[in-house]
Amino acid sequence: MVQVLQELSLPISFEELQQQAKQKLDKKVFDYIQSGSGKEETLQANDHAFKKWKIIPRYLTDVSKRNIETIIEGEKIAAPVLFAPIGMQGISHPDGELAVAKAAGNKGLPYIASTVSSYSLEEIAEANENGINWFQLYFPNDLELAKSLVQRAHSAGYKAIVITVDTNMLGYRERDRDNRYSPFKLGKGIGNYAVDPVFIRKIQGKNPDDFMEEMIKVFYRQNISWEDIAYIRQCADLPIYLKGILHPKDALLAKENGINGIIVSNHGGRQLDGAVASLDILPSIKEVVGDELTILLDGGIRRGSDIVKALALGADAVLYGRPYLYSLALGGKEGVEQNIDNLMQDLEITMALSGASAISELNQDLLWENN
Ligand SMILES: Cc1cc2nc3c(=O)[nH]c(=O)nc-3n(C[C@H](O)[C@H](O)[C@H](O)COP(=O)(O)O)c2cc1C
Numbered sequence: 161m162v163q164v165l166q167e168l169s170l171p172i173s174f175e176e177l178q179q180q181a182k183q184k185l186d187k188k189v190f191d192y193i194q195s196g197s198g199k200e201e202t203l204q205a206n207d208h209a210f211k212k213w214k215i216i217p218r219y220l221t222d223v224s225k226r227n228i229e230t231i232i233e234g235e236k237i238a239a240p241v242l243f244a245p246i247g248m249q250g251i252s253h254p255d256g257e258l259a260v261a262k263a264a265g266n267k268g269l270p271y272i273a274s275t276v277s278s279y280s281l282e283e284i285a286e287a288n289e290n291g292i293n294w295f296q297l298y299f300p301n302d303l304e305l306a307k308s309l310v311q312r313a314h315s316a317g318y319k320a321i322v323i324t325v326d327t328n329m330l331g332y333r334e335r336d337r338d339n340r341y342s343p344f345k346l347g348k349g350i351g352n353y354a355v356d357p358v359f360i361r362k363i364q365g366k367n368p369d370d371f372m373e374e375m376i377k378v379f380y381r382q383n384i385s386w387e388d389i390a391y392i393r394q395c396a397d398l399p400i401y402l403k404g405i406l407h408p409k410d411a412l413l414a415k416e417n418g419i420n421g422i423i424v425s426n427h428g429g430r431q432l433d434g435a436v437a438s439l440d441i442l443p444s445i446k447e448v449v450g451d452e453l454t455i456l457l458d459g460g461i462r463r464g465s466d467i468v469k470a471l472a473l474g475a476d477a478v479l480y481g482r483p484y485l486y487s488l489a490l491g492g493k494e495g496v497e498q499n500i501d502n503l504m505q506d507l508e509i510t511m512a513l514s515g516a517s518a519i520s521e522l523n524q525d526l527l528w529e530n531n
């Protein structure tokens with residue numbers, strides 16, 4: 161008997177992937193993932209920014225031996241790509257972060273676990289025990305809780321702390337407001353708080369119906385200072401990255417405060433609408449920080465050519481966001497792995513056709529600005 165194997169086959173194009181995810185997911189969930197804040201000017205600007213730069217390929221170069229690996233925080237990774245922290249992945253697929261972290265590890269790429277993951281950071285670390293995990297911190301209002309989260313991440317083997325600085329409150333997300341949707345009310349809840357000893361102590365004796373309310377109360381620290389960042393450094397001896405840096409002066413302050421790296425990001429256009437596209441501001445940031453700290457970038461990374469452009473403009477690596485979440489929704493862990501295989505192939509082909517055989521060869525000399 162001939163066995164017909166039903167191989168999972170996700171669309172390769174990002175636009176088609178997004179379209180299929182739209183058909184599969186509940187409308188409110190899809191809107192939450194896809195949309196930006198306000199008029200979505202920043203969301204669109206992220207996309208447009210990549211179109212402004214064209215690659216001027218170099219030919220008659222030897223690209224017969226190609227290598228897309230790079231080193232970030234002293235660890236060799238399969239490509240200059242990290243998985244962006246994305247909260248509550250359980251709304252896209254029941255396996256949520258467990259599937260994605262495992263896929264990241266299998267493909268040799270770091271996974272950044274969000275504070276507001278559906279699963280706890282310990283469960284995620286276990287799922288990706290052979291991979292590299294970083295922990296993203298939403299700085300809570302309570303320093304003891306911040307310390308507890310960071311120390312748990314350290315004990316669970318996380319290799320860096322990413323502090324998101326662009327979310328002192330949630331952006332004005334018109335579609336979620338129209339839909340009356342908040343992911344905080346759905347799914348498994350927030351895995352990290354559900355098991356945190358400090359948080360459990362805080363809610364002790366309270367009505368379980370107030371659990372969510374208590375969580376929301378602790379979420380947003382609206383006055384994070386450089387002293388708070390220094391406090392996190394004292395909690396665990398781990399490299400610190402700041403995510404959401406856009407102003408060159410803040411990048412300079414990060415350098416002066418001994419931060420290990422920054423993530424140039426506008427949160428995928430979900431926070432301040434009207435904010436500059438991350439790719440547009442990258443060259444000015446590179447100019448002030450030079451090679452003294454690691455520069456990562458996210459917002460609009462969809463294809464190999466986007467990665468080439470970001471690296472040529474000064475990023476050491478990029479964070480990959482929405483596309484992996486759509487792949488998760490459509491195909492679970494295998495879907496994410498397939499999408500990453502496609503991205504890595506695309507990157508290798510784009511580099512070779514640009515005349516580069518290694519990541520270190522990508523620089524601004526390869527780009528032309530199309531005003
Ligand atoms: C559904 C969703 C949830 C997100 N959750 C988080 C989060 O928990 N923490 C965080 O720092 N950033 C979060 N982000 C922002 C991403 O880390 C990243 O900055 C953004 O997705 C990059 O834009 P792109 O997806 O368009 O490439 C989230 C983004 C999306 C789309």
Ligand SMILES: CCCCCCC(=O)C(=O)O
Nearest residue numbers: 247276298327379380430
């Ligand atoms: C404490 C802030 C919760 C943010 C929710 C997840 C997120 O970052 C998003 O963009 O949505």
